[in-house]
Amino acid sequence: MGGLCIKTHNKSKQEEKAIQFLSFIFAKKIATNQIMHKNLTVILLILVACPFVLAQNPQILITGKVLESNNNLPIEYATIAVLDNSTKTPLTGAITSLDGTFAFYTKDTDFYIEVSFMGFKTRTFKDFEIKENTINLKTIVLTEDNLALGEVVVRAEKSQMEFKLDKRVFNVGTDLSSTGASSLEVLNNIPSVNVNIEGEISLRGSQGVQILINGKPSVLASADGNALGSITADMIDKIEVITNPSAKYDAEGTSGIINIILKKSEKRGINGSATLNIGVPNSNSFGLSVNKRTEKFNLFSQLGFGIRTYPDERKSINQDLINNTTINSFGESEFDEKFANILIGADYHINSNNVLTLSGSYAYEVEDQWSETNFNQTNASNTTTNSWLRDEKTEADNPKLRYELQYKKDFKRHKEQSLLFSALGSSFRKDQFSDFDNTFILGSNEDFKQKTRTDYALEDYTFKLDYTHPFLDKYTIETGSQYVINSVSNDFAVSNLFNNEWVNNPDLTNVFDFNQKVLGLYTTAAYEGDIWGLKIGVRLEHTNLNTLLRTTNESNQNNYANLFPSIHTSFKLNASFSLQAGYSKRIRRPGLRELNPFSNIRNNFSISKGNPDLKPEYTDSYEITSIHKIGKASLNFSLYNRYTVDVVERISTFNNNISTSRPENVGTNTTTGFEANGKYAPSNWFSVQGDFNINYFSRNGFFETTSFNFKGNQWASSLTTKFKLPADFDIEISADYRSKYKTVQTVIADNLFADLGLRKKILKGKVILNLSIRDVFASRINQTTTTQPDFYLFNSRKRGRFVNFGISYGFGKGEAMEFSGQRRR
Template sequence: MRQPLLFITIILFNLNYVSAQNQDIEIKGKVVESTNNLAIEYATISILNSDSQEPITGTISSEDGSFSIRTEASNFYIEVSFIGFKTRRFKDFKIMNNTVDLKTVILNEDNEALDEVVIRAEKSQLEFKLDKRVFNVGADLSSTGASAYEVLNNVPSVNVNIEGEISLRGSQGVQILINGKPSILASADGNALGTITADMIEKIEVITNPSAKYDAEGSTGIINIIIKKSEKRGLNGSATLNVGVPNSNSFGLSLNKRTEKFNLFSQMGFGIRTYPSESEYINKDLVNNITITSTGEGEFDEKFGNLLIGTDYHLNDNNIITLSAAIAYEVEDQNALAYFNQSDASNTITDRWTRTEVTEATNPKLRYELQYKKDFKRHKEQSLLFSALGSSFSKDQSSSFQNMTTFGDIEDFQQRTRTDYSLEDYTFKLDYVHPFLDKYTLETGSQYVLNGVTNDFAVSEFENGEWVNNPNLTNIFDLDQNVLALYSTVAFEGEKWGVKLGLRAENTDLKTLLENTNEINKKNYTDFFPSGHTSYKVSDNFSLQAGYSRRIRRPRLRELNPFSNIRNNYSISTGNPNLQPEYTDSFEITSIHKFGKASLNWSLYNRYTVDVIERITYFEDNISVSRPENVGSNTTTGIELNGKYSPLNWFSINGDFNLNYFNRDGDFEMTSFDFKGNRWSTRITSKFKLPAEFDLEVSGDYRSKYLTVQGEVDDIYFADLGLRKKVFKGKIILNMSVRDVFASRVSENTTIQPEFFVYNSRQRGRFVSFGVSYGFGKGEAMEFSGRRR
């Protein structure tokens, strides 16, 4: 299973790039429509090879219809096109002083139906910018009616599997923005991106090393979907029904209605989901030679319903307001049974018992959004954006645990827990972009994020016929964290070379309180996050980029919350309200190649992190307690490769490979944690277009074993499979997916210390699901997976 996955390295290292060193020629002009001689914005200008008719490069016209594009090719022709107009080709033109001036290009309306028009040259194009890659969506995608997921699948280094999971350079957890900001449409509470169709998308920006403009938290990367401000009228939507084993049964309905002034979007869904799991646990006291083992299985059942509704209102051509809200409600039931054995030094079992768990919970969720965007007539890139995003989440949970001894002298006992949890988040953003002197851009703005959490947690034990509160495990935990940020960036971007510098300042005000014991922890700190990016465009298909940014990782709620998880009362995890944030200096050099039907991205990176957050395991009375601590620093140096290759119309392959070496340096409580190691991962996804409009997707993942501060994490390998069938020109989609085909995805980690040994493993198993989506109005069916994110 692991050996075949290594061939990604061979594929990526043997793709060759050929760059033609020809004369640099500028093609310019202005596009207007024939009826009223009005400028056409977003018209596609394509440069194609005269022999192969393959696209070389392309661009789109600006707000006043003008365009300018450069190429090093010598044997080419030009096509100018726009949806609803007849395409014009230019094969006989004069080159004067390395310039082709088409002057005014007049396009005539095409009265034939769009589905009868064949527009060969309107290909989607990739541009290389200073700190990002920009994928301009052409008519080859926008005229298909496909959803945003289908468009994302055509972006180099981005992959979307059949179930709608988005990954960037092989890593999931990428932040999705809509028009440069967090949005309900991009949230994880469903597949709301399915309400966005390809013809609504102007371009997609891919950012792997974010500048100071973006939140300093996190480092996975950003995908920013830019929606066209001028949209055609129409209705599109879909209804989706899914069934699965184990339970993955759901129904979803998506609607999008566009008028001259409004864009209305909505989605609703409800269903039942089941997540079984198997676990194994070994706990060895190497001093007293006592071993406790357990094997168990559990089942997590969830009933859910959600509703999303929103609108974009165009006040005029330059002002737009967005209002949206999403509400969800979940009911959870969890049952688990574990079998425990305790043995002595001779490996003889001295005690045997079972532990059962019954958990019930309800989770209401609410998200709401207000956005105002103003564009300026002076320059199409000049804009002012204000957004406010709020969310709340509550959990009312109760659990009961019962230990029943089947052999030995350990007494039976019962426990129960109660959790009353609430979370509120608010994000306010103001961003202003101001281009000047043609090649310069100033960006400035601010952000204010407020987080409030209350967790009322109690543990009771059944003693002498009544329930008694355990004061050591009962408390009310409050967290308030406010982060105020100011930023500014300035950029110069020439024809070949550019540079962008930025600085972000963030003030964090954090307070945690344990009410019952009056334990207060306050922190207030201000950090500066500089960034710098530069790029050099070698040719239309080859670019070099380099970037630096400073990042922060603030402790998560579960890492701060000191309450225990007593699911296994011999393996307990707690939080640490005294945790400090991690800081990372990230350097990256990236090369982006496009040649023929392939693209290849490689990156060399170095990341230096201080105050690394690691879970440290303590051991006492046969009980292991895991608690997050700040443990020294970590230097990681690595290489990342990502390639896409489509040698045939019916076959494509996408591969990711990441190898890094790390050096840990630090000590904790008089114990040194200095060590070195490496880890690597790879993923291959192959997609096949089969006869009768079947699409097959096969993917394999491998993640290597690596060292931790106290032990090691074992390797993981698994495969996923997806099959899709389009019916009635995409109006109906039949879908099947198998996750973890060989049931090989097992998470294992081991803690090895002189006094104790701890082993944990967990497995979810194989998931099989079937779905059917029906699309009505304009466009294809848009899948709604109804799967937990």
């Protein structure tokens, strides 16, 4: 793109000057904000790159190519200025094209040349050779100017939070987008959102947050790999934070939604990172992310592989209070996972208003698990009558496939008017085999062997169509549909060894088929003024659920339709204080693990199974939130009330020292709570974020002939502090406390634990070193106690401390990945 050329013939000097002046005025209108103010005069000239070509005057052609020094990548829109040697004023010039090249003419003779671009040191050429009326500057390499970059960041547009009707919108300014940081770093700048050093995202202290890309589930937001971190800040337009979703979103309950909206077009070039992690216990992995952007395409890819180990320590007590017999067990296990994954995709910008996206990912996991558990049985006099060792060896292969197609159309009439279609599919298989050896140390029982086999296949499909239509400036209508298909087949068998022959246990062997289809239709209407706004909506969902146990021919069909209304309002007192209130009806459908009737026999005295007759939970959710921005602090206070019917709780039964638990629908629950969270950053080297949630609940219900009416409370709190230390060191310390609470049968013990992270940037942020320690004091122990008239149960599980070290290298236009993104089970 050599510039704008204007030819003139037989013109006077005055006419030439007039045409030049008009051309400069036109150039000023199309000049971009990327150019520093000191170069503005030059820019007004370079966009009329060719001087007037007069037939009677000789012309000098100036050519060359501009690259940046770090990776020898071309620089687009670099300024090539021709300046008068005496007055230092610009005479003419050009800007570089996509590949960094330039070519333009000048009729001047006494001049020098400057080559510049924002954030890079300017190069000046005064001694050049003119051959055949041509100046060939060849390849010009520009080096970074850190002082200039710092000045741009200070003066750049700042990221800002807007209060909307049912959400908060964080607009990403150039103070973040120009840094090359990842999307995870941007999320960390949003009030009530926290991303720890391992890349786990929480909203108001809860990690059950749903991540959307452009308003829909995406391969980029999946839990596998580190794809979300490959999105850099300069690709993001804004981020929406939704704590009480409206009827537009799936009625399935979540703790909140974070919607990352990408820009239509981004800076062209390559960015990416390579990350290596090692850890104790084993957490060794390598990942490579690459993003290539051109005028029409945005290509993204990721490759990763590694091995992870998850140790476990377990204890349990099963006590028969009628016969005074007890079975104690204690043991440990280790789960090893080898994995490899690849992701590839592309955005195709058909034109400025139409974008097509196609992407897919494939992962393959190999699992190995062993466990050793010691069992002791005692009688009423506390004498050990039986003692044995149960060993387990399990192997499994898990291939996973995810793919998506998306089409988004924007309209010229209004920037918020859009049509979005997306199709997301996934499949997962598990082929698993387990062997159990029971060796008796004390007692008259004989040794015995068991084995299990699992052939599991899952397929999910989600189709979405959304249309947004603003009108009369302050009104918006949204409408759309969603169709979700879930299909599962689980072939499960338990066999016992008798006389050297394996015999299936008919009570524990079957094929379970699960098929669910959910069709959703919604519409919302909103008015949003400068101070007050209102949004109402309704969503209709029809669910078709079928389960079948093939061997025993036990089937269950459940077809139901529900209306899910929502209403939200907001009142903005000023730019720093806003009130939001909302109501929505939610549903929580039983998951596959809750429906699957097969038993887990790892501990064959503490059996867990599903219930195919389970019904969904329905919740009416009310919330009032105040949002404060006080100087460098942001605070949120919420009062909420949730009324839930058909509450799902696990109920334990007891027979022959064997406890069996399965989920049941048990009555109603009313929860009233208060939540506060805040973020305070008094300086650029220190920030603190805290969350506090307390609620009181009232349970009412019967199961069979037992009443489960009771009241209780629970609370949780977390605190995270971050320090930026000299020499580009960052340190992060977080602590969590969760109080004990009661369910219909069980008391869950309280928990206090802490995590620590340390990060060091080197080579101007291109390389980042990470050290993270999860559960620093190994204090995170999950304990449950169940006390009933005829039995007592105790279960304890401890994972222990995880230490991980990572090194990441960023190349191209982005920095190194700030987070290792380790997945934890």
